[in-house]
Amino acid sequence: MKQEVEIFVYGAEQICASCVGLPSSLDTYEWLEAAISRKFPEQSFKIQYVDIYDPPEAEKIRQFAERVIEEDLFYPVVTIRGEIIGEGNPRLKDLFKEMEKYGYRAEE
Known part of the structure; x- marks a missing residue:
């Protein structure tokens, strides 16, 4: 059974110095x-952009945005269910593999 995933992309207007x-x-x-919409057509998912310097009030999202800054993570940082899937230059292959764990299937 497919579980709808929520993907967060944490970043900033300023490009990461290492990126x-x-x-x-x-x-x-x-x-x-x-890319996700093309890979998994007609399979719903949520994706949200979070500015690490102006995060929303939601506690978990705000805390993770602070972590990106404090730990000098390469942004954008892409997460699914709180797990970092990619940072700096996220790989589609890694993101797709993680989504498939939740029941998403590529359309051939």
Whole structure:
């Protein structure tokens, strides 16, 4: 049975110092949303962009945004159910593999 996943993309307007030359966090968020929709068409999921310097009030989200800053994680940081799936330049293969654990199936 498929469980709908919620994907969080934590990032900032400023590109991570170690990630110069890579797309912005917001561009990565938009790219991931489009890629996931193509890979798993008509299978619902949620994806949310979180600005690490202006996170929403939700405690868990705010705490993780603070962790990204405090631990100098390479952003964007992509999580599913609180687990880091990728950071800096997330790999689609890793994200798809994690989604398949929750019952998502690629359309052939």
